[in-house]
Each structure stands twice: as structure tokens, then as C-alpha cells.
Amino acid sequence: GEDVEQSLFLSVREGDSSVINCTYTDSSSTYLYWYKQEPGAGLQLLTYIFSNMDMKQDQRLTVLLNKKDKHLSLRIADTQTGDSAIYFCAERAGRRALTFGSGTRLQVQP
Amino acid sequence: NAGVTQTPKFQVLKTGQSMTLQCAQDMNHEYMSWYRQDPGMGLRLIHYSVGAGITDQGEVPNGYNVSRSTTEDFPLRLLSAAPSQTSVYFCASSYPQNNEQFFGPGTRLTVL
Numbered sequence: 220g221e222d223v224e225q226s227l228f229l230s231v232r233e234g235d236s237s238v239i240n241c242t243y244t245d246s247s248s249t250y251l252y253w254y255k256q257e258p259g260a261g262l263q264l265l266t267y268i269f270s271n272m273d274m275k276q277d278q279r280l281t282v283l284l285n286k287k288d289k290h291l292s293l294r295i296a297d298t299q300t301g302d303s304a305i306y307f308c309a310e311r312a313g314r315r316a317l318t319f320g321s322g323t324r325l326q327v328q329p
Numbered sequence: 330n331a332g333v334t335q336t337p338k339f340q341v342l343k344t345g346q347s348m349t350l351q352c353a354q355d356m357n358h359e360y361m362s363w364y365r366q367d368p369g370m371g372l373r374l375i376h377y378s379v380g381a382g383i384t385d386q387g388e389v390p391n392g393y394n395v396s397r398s399t400t401e402d403f404p405l406r407l408l409s410a411a412p413s414q415t416s417v418y419f420c421a422s423s424y425p426q427n428n429e430q431f432f433g434p435g436t437r438l439t440v441l
Contacts, residue, residue: 223371227369260434260435261419261432261433261434261435262372262419262421262432263432264429264430267429307371307372316360316362316374316377316387317372317374317430318374319364319371319372319373320371321369321370321371322369322371
């Protein structure tokens, strides 16, 4: 079956860059996503990348995809305290629902 | 548009009780799904529906039933609640091939 894995915790200082990593096993994944969840809230889509792309940039967010290694990363430039949240990696193949990783808790220290 | 709405926000049940978690969307999305979120385990798919009258099982369907009589509504039923069903439940909707799933705010369920 499909599997998506992430490290559980990342701590950075305000103003530094954050890099959150994710690996997945399903080689037929067509879309890969990054969601953000703030405490007590639902999930908010941050960005996504199609599997035939290597990189996608959206303001402070950069997504890198290494399809050969099935590795996805999210880089947040100039990390702010408001970026503190849990970040979920997810993948989708065809019409199947999303398969989520267990989430990475990002702590931003002032 | 209200987006995806879920009720109730919080619920406490006793073991063996039944209840229905409500989910509705006003975006005319064909695809709706239910996830549960447990600490350290991300979101796991319970059931999903690709359109009215069509439902299918996800990764963890046992103990849950769903129906999809209309495009807008996708209720999740617990027939006999168990402590293992204590979790936060999220409903989501999208167009089938759309890149974005819209999530509801979640229902926090505790089973004693």
C-alpha cells in the first residue's frame, strides 16, 4: 500500500529557513501536497506539485520533488513565528483520496 | 459560500452509544471523504464518495457507516461507539480531479 513518511519535529529560529522533508512509496503518485494545520483548526492547503515537475516556488515557499528517490521537501524562507504549525505531506494517484504523512511539527523560536 | 461545514464541533459519548457526524458542502463538489486524525498518525481515510449514491471504504472503515443521498451531504455514522474511536474527525470535499481538497473544521469526539 501507499506510505508517506515525515520527521516529527523541526525547530528553527525566526528569520532562518525551514526545510521539511517527506518520502513516499507510491510511484504512481500524480500530485503531492503540503498542508498546514494550526492548533485546533482544520487543514489548509499551502501548495502542491504535479509529479512531472521538479520545483515549484510560491512566495516564501519552495517545493522540491525528486521523483527518482520519491522525496519531497518544503522550504519556508524567512520563517516567522506565525509559521509555527504542523505540516502534512500528502500524495494522490488518480482519483484516490489523499494519503497523508504523520505531520511535522514546526516550532519557530523568536 | 460556507465551504465545508461539520457538526458538532465537540461530542462526548459513552461506549456503545450511536451518533452521526454531519458534513455538508455548498460547492457542488462530487468528491467527499472522511478522515480521522490521531496523535502521531496523520490523517487516515475512513470512507469516501465519488458522487451521490456511491461510497467506498478507505483505510480504516471498521465501525463506521456512510451514505451519500445528496451531493451536498455526507454523514458519518458510528453504530456502537468504542474508546478506540476517540479522535478528531475531518470531512473534506473536492472536484474529482481537482488539486485542492477543502477541509471542514473538524469534530473532536471522545468515547468514554
